[in-house]
Amino acid sequence: MSAWSFYISTLVVYFAVDLMSGISLNLQYGYAGVVNLAYIIFQAVGAYVAAATALGPSTGPASFQHYIFGANLPFPVPLLLAGLAGGALSAVVGVFSLRRMRRDYQGAVLLIVTLIALQVVTADVGLFNGSNGLTGVPQPLASGLGLGPLAYQWTYAAWALVLCAGLYLVVRRLSRSAWGRALRAMRDQEDAATAIGLNITVLRLQVFVIGGVIAGLSGGVLVEYIGAWSPGAWGYAESFVIFTAIFVGGLGNYRGVVLGVMLVPIIFLELPRFLPQVGYPGLMDSLEWVVIGLVWMACLLFRPRGLLPERRLVANRDTSDLGALTGRPRLARVLGRTLP
Amino acid sequence: MFDTLASSVAFGVVLASVIAIAAMGFTVQFGLTNVLNLSYGGVMTIGGFVAYLATSHGISAWYGLALGAVAGAIVTLLLGRGVFRVYARRGAKVFEMMMVTLGLGLVIDYSLQAISRNNIYQFTVLQSAPIKWGPIILTPTQVIVIAIGAVIFVALEALLRLTKMGKALRAMAADAALARACGIRTGWVINFTWLLSGALCGLAGVVYIINTQSVGYSTGELFLPLVIAAAILGGAGSPTGAVLAALLMGIVTQIVAAYGGSLYSTAAGFGILVVVLLSRPSAVLTKQATDELAL
Numbered sequence: 001m002s003a004w005s006f007y008i009s010t011l012v013v014y015f016a017v018d019l020m021s022g023i024s025l026n027l028q029y030g031y032a033g034v035v036n037l038a039y040i041i042f043q044a045v046g047a048y049v050a051a052a053t054a055l056g057p058s059t060g061p062a063s064f065q066h067y068i069f070g071a072n073l074p075f076p077v078p079l080l081l082a083g084l085a086g087g088a089l090s091a092v093v094g095v096f097s098l099r100r101m102r103r104d105y106q107g108a109v110l111l112i113v114t115l116i117a118l119q120v121v122t123a124d125v126g127l128f129n130g131s132n133g134l135t136g137v138p139q140p141l142a143s144g145l146g147l148g149p150l151a152y153q154w155t156y157a158a159w160a161l162v163l164c165a166g167l168y169l170v171v172r173r174l175s176r177s178a179w180g181r182a183l184r185a186m187r188d189q190e191d192a193a194t195a196i197g198l199n200i201t202v203l204r205l206q207v208f209v210i211g212g213v214i215a216g217l218s219g220g221v222l223v224e225y226i227g228a229w230s231p232g233a234w235g236y237a238e239s240f241v242i243f244t245a246i247f248v249g250g251l252g253n254y255r256g257v258v259l260g261v262m263l264v265p266i267i268f269l270e271l272p273r274f275l276p277q278v279g280y281p282g283l284m285d286s287l288e289w290v291v292i293g294l295v296w297m298a299c300l301l302f303r304p305r306g307l308l309p310e311r312r313l314v315a316n317r318d319t320s321d322l323g324a325l326t327g328r329p330r331l332a333r334v335l336g337r338t339l340p
Numbered sequence: 341m342f343d344t345l346a347s348s349v350a351f352g353v354v355l356a357s358v359i360a361i362a363a364m365g366f367t368v369q370f371g372l373t374n375v376l377n378l379s380y381g382g383v384m385t386i387g388g389f390v391a392y393l394a395t396s397h398g399i400s401a402w403y404g405l406a407l408g409a410v411a412g413a414i415v416t417l418l419l420g421r422g423v424f425r426v427y428a429r430r431g432a433k434v435f436e437m438m439m440v441t442l443g444l445g446l447v448i449d450y451s452l453q454a455i456s457r458n459n460i461y462q463f464t465v466l467q468s469a470p471i472k473w474g475p476i477i478l479t480p481t482q483v484i485v486i487a488i489g490a491v492i493f494v495a496l497e498a499l500l501r502l503t504k505m506g507k508a509l510r511a512m513a514a515d516a517a518l519a520r521a522c523g524i525r526t527g528w529v530i531n532f533t534w535l536l537s538g539a540l541c542g543l544a545g546v547v548y549i550i551n552t553q554s555v556g557y558s559t560g561e562l563f564l565p566l567v568i569a570a571a572i573l574g575g576a577g578s579p580t581g582a583v584l585a586a587l588l589m590g591i592v593t594q595i596v597a598a599y600g601g602s603l604y605s606t607a608a609g610f611g612i613l614v615v616v617l618l619s620r621p622s623a624v625l626t627k628q629a630t631d632e633l634a635l
Contacts, residue, residue, distance in 0.1 A: 035435070036490055037442075096366055101590040102434065102435075102436035103438075104376040104434045104435045104437070105376070105572065107435065107439070107442075108376055108438065108568055109439050111378065111442070112564075112568060112569065113566040115561075115564075115565050116565060168559065228545070237446055237450075240443075240446060254528065280457060283454055284458070286450045286451075286453040286454035287450070287454055288446050288450075289446060289449075289450035290446070290450045290451050290454065291446075292446065293443045293444065293447035293450065294441035294443075296439060296446070297423075297443040297447070300427070300432075300436065300439060300440055300443070301426070301430065305437070336615070
């Protein structure tokens, strides 16, 4: 029974991490229409920073693993630094990739950035120990809490869920604010949004950086749980799983994100473990990705708006509450304030 | 000092030839159909594997080149008619289509991983003593790669400038609706585009693995960033632009590798991409580009 309990608690942690990613990508793509195909590098940088700042100082090139930012910081600090790193990298990448250009170009550029980041980190052993990656990351407060392994597992799972719920509340508040309405205005009618005085470039950069902070945090939570991180964990295909999840679930609403994350990364990638192994070892892993690609393509063909599409938002009848106005209100009210 | 420069320029031209062949196919496809095809790398790998299988069964590498090109052409035509057009008919625009090609690339790559058992295969053909020319030392294979690149470039330019099909291709790239109105059979032209760009793609895959001497499931995907950057830098639909961009990128990458260590050569590719973005607003601006696919 305890093996099952262990396994389920692991799934809960993965679910929380994937849900954070889903929330982040849904904010970026579902609400703002910014396609972040480089998502995984922001998660990766968070994981690396959290790992390096918890592992202690690097002991030099001759040692077992070699990395930058080595420090031995107490528990919540590495996680916060992970969020900061995700945000900072997003700002850098965003500044040159979010220029006004065709969205297919933009997607391709971000994908290329992922591939290049992967090559640089793999090749440059001095950064984060190259292709071997970092390992032996201590679990936060493992000794301080004085819990058994199984109790610790569940405590960590609960902590991940709490963090995820907190992020959800913050992001939901953001997406329902005037700023969130501005994001949707930008997504649906970019020219009209510009015309009413929204600064598209700044909005895009803001949503990119906020998503990047969440990505970094999710990477930190993940690496403090599994204890190791290497380029194998963040291939370009990994961004895809989360994208497939929010596409399948439905964009622009949170029920869709939860459903998608339940379906794709959890059920879909975990179920094959219980199927009988076919062929040589590793065949199942390859086929999993083939199926992810096919699900993605089928979803784009048959349900391009997902299983739970964004509801068509209409203005609240109770006009005394202008803050509740959503959908296609008069342009001035999109901003939640009157225009000069 | 000068010797290092000369030899890295020579290596740069070799790399540029490989990039150029792929980028010419990419730019013809992209310029005509408006599909930013991220599964292009996967099709390159297919071409490479076909050539590998052919040569490992005792077929000459020259036929391997041809077989790789044929495989690329057939696969691309099937994808174009069987996949991309289906999505276009259902109202996919350029962005949705790119997302489709991304999924397709994943399917192709990991199918190849499943078939190839995730191994990297050695591909050594046409080996013989290197040729010395002053400070420049190239293997005959590298000379052949440059020659293939040059021949393809001249042939493609001749096709586009001197034949009727080339004229139709250029007309469609300029304005698909107008070309159709003028009586050009656009369906045929699109089919021809898939075949032509697919053949170049498959050929590029074979040339790439001849140059690097190994082939694995992610070979093409890892090479694709350079190809796309060259195609965008050169301007969509312009083979001459693609070749010039490929030369710039190949030579810069190799010079950086020679002077700054091979680590930074990928970073140099990255730098060029940033320069692409900052230097060609006309190519990447929303305003001029159409949102419609020509399928």
